[in-house]
Amino acid sequence: xxxxxxxxxxxxxxxxxxxxxxxxxxxxxxxxxxxxxxxxxxxxxxxxxxxxxxxxxxxxxxxxxxxxxxxxxxxxxxxxxxxxxxxxxxxxxxxxxxxxxxxxxxxxxxxxxxxxxxxxxxxxxxxxxxxxxxxxxxxxxxxxxxxxxxxxxxxxxxxxx
Amino acid sequence: xxxxxxxxxxxxxxxxxxxxxxxxxxxxxxxxxxxxxxxxxxxxxxxxxxxxxxxxxxxxxxxxxxxxxxxxxxxxxxxxxxxxxxxxxxxxxxxxxxxxxxxxxxxxxxxxxxxxxxxxxxxxxxxxxxxxxxxxxxxxxxxxxxxxxxxxxxxxxxxxx
Numbered sequence: 228x229x230x231x232x233x234x235x236x237x238x239x240x241x242x243x244x245x246x247x248x249x250x251x252x253x254x255x256x257x258x259x260x261x262x263x264x265x266x267x268x269x270x271x272x273x274x275x276x277x278x279x280x281x282x283x284x285x286x287x288x289x290x291x292x293x294x295x296x297x298x299x300x301x302x303x304x305x306x307x308x309x310x311x312x313x314x315x316x317x318x319x320x321x322x323x324x325x326x327x328x329x330x331x332x333x334x335x336x337x338x339x340x341x342x343x344x345x346x347x348x349x350x351x352x353x354x355x356x357x358x359x360x361x362x363x364x365x366x367x368x369x370x371x372x373x374x375x376x377x378x379x380x381x382x383x384x385x386x387x388x
Numbered sequence: 389x390x391x392x393x394x395x396x397x398x399x400x401x402x403x404x405x406x407x408x409x410x411x412x413x414x415x416x417x418x419x420x421x422x423x424x425x426x427x428x429x430x431x432x433x434x435x436x437x438x439x440x441x442x443x444x445x446x447x448x449x450x451x452x453x454x455x456x457x458x459x460x461x462x463x464x465x466x467x468x469x470x471x472x473x474x475x476x477x478x479x480x481x482x483x484x485x486x487x488x489x490x491x492x493x494x495x496x497x498x499x500x501x502x503x504x505x506x507x508x509x510x511x512x513x514x515x516x517x518x519x520x521x522x523x524x525x526x527x528x529x530x531x532x533x534x535x536x537x538x539x540x541x542x543x544x545x546x547x548x549x
Contacts, residue, residue, distance in 0.1 A: 274499035277488045305542045309535060316480050316531065323481035324488035327438045331492065332500070338435035339493070341502040370477065374470060380541060381466045 232379055233300045236372065243368040244292035247318075250361035251285040254278060257354030261347035270344065270351035277328040278355070281362065284321035288314055288365060308376055315369040322362040329355055393540055394461045397533065404529040405453035408479075411522035412446040415439060418515030422508035431505065431512040438489040439516070442523065445482035449475055449526060469537055476530040483523045490516055 259270045272278040291314055298307060332352060335343035345352035420431045433439040452475055459468060493513060496504035506513035 268501075269499070271499075275497060276491065305538070308538065308542075312531075312534065315477070319477050319480045320484040323485040327485035327488040328492065330437065331489065331502075336436060338430070338432075339502070339505050341492075341500070344500050370473075373473065377466070377469065377473075377538075381469075 230300075235375060237296060239368050239372045239375070240292045240296055243365050243372070244289055244296075246361045246365040246368065247285040247288040247292065250358045250365065251282055251289060253354055253361060254282050254285070254358035257351050257358065259348035259351035263347060268347065270348040272355070275328060277324045281321040281325040281358070284317045285358075285362065285365075288318060288369075308373070308380075311369060311373050311376070315366070315373060318362070318366045318369055322359065322366055325355070325359055325362070329359060391461075396536060398457060400529050400533045400536070401453045401457055404526050404533070405450055405457075407522045407526040407529065408446040408449040408453065411519045411526065412443055412450065414515055414522060415443050415446070415519035418512050418519065420509035420512035424508060429508065431509040433516070436489060438485045442482040442486040442519070445478045446519075446523065446526075449479060449530075469534070469541075472530060472534050472537070476527070476534060479523070479527045479530055483520065483527055486516070486520055486523070490520060 254272050257270075257272050261268050261270075272282060291310070295307065295310075329352075331341060331343075332355070333343055333345045335341050415433050418431075418433050422429050422431075433443065452471070456468065456471075490513075492502060492504075493516070494504055494506045496502050
C-alpha cells in the first residue's frame with residue numbers, strides 16, 4: 228500500500244473514532260426526569276439493554292479505530308479487512324437496535340399499549356437522537372473504509388492479472 | 389473463478405435464500421389475539437414498523453439471492469461483492485432492530501412503563517422468535533459468503549504478487 232492510499236484510510240479512521248467517541252459521551256450523559264402522576268420518573272441510557280449495547284459497541288469501536296491507526300501500512304492485510312467487517316457489523320447492529328427502540332420512545336406503539344416517552348423527557352430524547360446521528364456517521368465511515376480497501380485490493384488483482 | 393470455488397458460493401446463496409424466505413413466511417403469518425380488560429387485542433407483525441422493515445429486507449434478500457445464482461462465475465466481480473456487502477448491512481440492520489423490539493415484547497421496560505406482551509400473545513411471540521432465528525442464519529451465511537469471496541480475491545493477490 229502506498230502513501231496516497233494510506234492517507235484516506237487514516238482520515239476515515241480518525242473521523243470514525245471521533246464519531247463513536249462523541250456517540251459514547253452524548254449517550255452516557257443522556258439523562259432527564261419527569262413527574263408523572265406525582266411520581267418522579269428517571270430516563271437514563273442504562274435503563275435500556277439496547278442503549279447499553281450501543282454504548283459498549285461505540286467504546287470498542289473507538290478503541291479499535293485508535294489501535295488500527297498504529298498498524299503499519301504494509302501489515303494491513305486480510306486480518307484488518309475482516310476485523311473492519313466485524314466492527315461494521317456490530318456498528319450497524321447496535322445503531323439499528325437503538326433506532327428501533329428510539330422510534331418506540333418517540334412514537335410509542337398503541338397496539339402494544341406502549342406510550343411515547345419523549346414528550347415527558349425531551350432532553351433525554353435529544354441526547355439519544357444526537358448519539359444516534361454520531362453512530363450513523365461511524366457506520367457510513369466504516370462502510371466507505373471497507374469499500375475503499377476492497378477497491379485497492381481488487382485494483383491490484385486487475386493490475387496483476 | 390474455478391468450479392471448486394463456485395460450488396460453495398451457490399450452496400451459501402441457496403441456504404441464505406431459503407432462510408430469508410422462511411423468515412418472511414413465518415413473520416407474515418405471525419398473528420395472535422388476547423382479551424385484556426374485556427377488549428380484544430390483536431398482535432400482528434404489521435403493527436410494528438420495525439417488523440415491517442424486517443419483512444421488506446427479507447423479501448429483497450430472497451429475490452437478490454435467487455438473482456445472484458444466475459450471474460455467471462466469470463462476471464462475479466467487485467459489483468457483486470459490494471452488493472453482497474450492502475445486503476449483509478441491511479440484513480444485520482433489520483435483524484438487530486427486530487431483536488431490540490422483540491426483547492421489549494418479551495421483557496418490557498418498567499422504566500418506560502412498557503409492559504411485556506408475550507404472556508398475552510405467546511403464539512405471536514413464538515412466530516417472531518422463529519423468524520428472527522431464520523434471519524440470523526441469513527446474516528451468518530452472508531457474512532461467510534463475503535469472507536469466502538474476499539479470501540479468494542486475496543489469495544489471488546498473494547498468488548500473483
